[in-house]
Amino acid sequence: MNDYDNITISVIVSVYKDTEALDLILNSLLNQTIDDFEIIISEDCESSEMQTYLKKYKDNKRITHLSQKDDGWKKNIALNKAVRHAKGDYLIFIDGDIIPYRDFVEKHKQNITHSRILCGKRVELGSFFSKLIRKGYLGTYIIEKLYWLFLPFLALDKARHIEEGLKLKKDSSLEKKLNKKRPMIIGCNFSCFKKDLEFINGFDEDYTTPSVGEDIDLTWRFQHFGIDSKSVRYLANTFHLYHPRTWNKQTVDNNNKIMKQKWDNEEFICYNGLIKKQKEKTE
Known part of the structure; x- marks a missing residue:
């Protein structure tokens, strides 16, 4: 039995206008193997498309929609707003182009460990399969259940990281071997305790x-x-x-320079985060 069976969970979905993808995501989240979690739509925009689309969920008490002015890429500001609003003690983060497997939330919940972040991955589908899924000709649940059969066709469609779609039994010898290394967070699939994220003052809005x-x-x-x-x-x-990618080498290099400066200054708790803090003056 997991020590965190009764923990409250918030799933935060970062979106920008793409209601077609969000429809697929919500279809999965509302049909998970467990349903005792809230869903926060964290929109880095205030699009009329999103407002119109979400009207059909206006009576669903599990879903909350948060938005902000469209002023360039301000995802971290939107995420911090969602974190402040979240009722859950534990937070799961996915992006607006990520469709979770039907047991996704349950698997995060089953693996919760004190003072640890859980880091997942994703299968990067090719353009043909993505189009089939978006248009409703093929459901991801079918691919999930028959993954071995779909593998060669996904490869032909130039899907990336296709091994990440395979399911392993928790604590099996193979799972332990493959998951032995310390992972890095990938923003589209990770989870953590809300109090731990609050401790480091959330996402740094300088990015x-x-x-x-x-x-x-x-x-x-x-x-x-x-x-x-x-x-x-x-x-x-x-x-x-x-x-298509929304970032390039220059974007990554610039962000790495910002991070290096923060590392050198030992800014482990960011100043421009959940709470706005004054930088200490140095002599």
């Missing part, structure tokens, strides 16, 4: 472009305080819908 700021930056700040990471690869699985 204003994708990559690094919503995952790698969290990893080193968590680890400094002994909040380690644990892999849930092959356990808490997800599909990533194909789309």
Whole structure:
């Protein structure tokens, strides 16, 4: 029996206008193997499309929609707003292009460990399969259940990380062997205690472009305080819908420079996060 069977959970979904993908995500989240969790739609925008789409869920008490002015990439601001709003003691984060397996939330819950972040991965689907799924011609639940049969076709469609769709039994010898290494956070599939995220003051809002700021930056700040990471690869699985990349090498390099400066200054608790803190003056 898991010590955290009665823990309250919030699933935070980061979105930007893509209601077609969100419809697929909510279909999965509302049909999970467990249902005792809230869903927060964290929109980095205030789109009329999203407001219109979410009207059909207006009576669903499990779903909350948060939005903000569309002012460039401000995902970390939206995430911090969602964290403040979350009622759960434990937070699971996915992106608006990530469709979770039907037991995704249950697998995160089963693997909760004191002072540890759970880090998952995703199968990056190719363009053809993503189109089939978006148009409703093929459901991800079918792919999930018959994954071995779909594997060669996913490979032909140039899917990436197709091994991440495989399911393993928790604590089996193979699962233990493959998940032995300390993982890094990937922002599209990870979970942590809300109090641990609050301790490092949440997401750093100094990052204003994708990559690094919503995952790698969290990893080193968590680890400094002994909040380690644990892999849930092959356990808490997800599909990533194909789309052109929203970041490039320059974006990554710029964010790495910001992170390096923060590392050198030992800013393990960020200043521009959940709470706005004044930087201490140095002589």
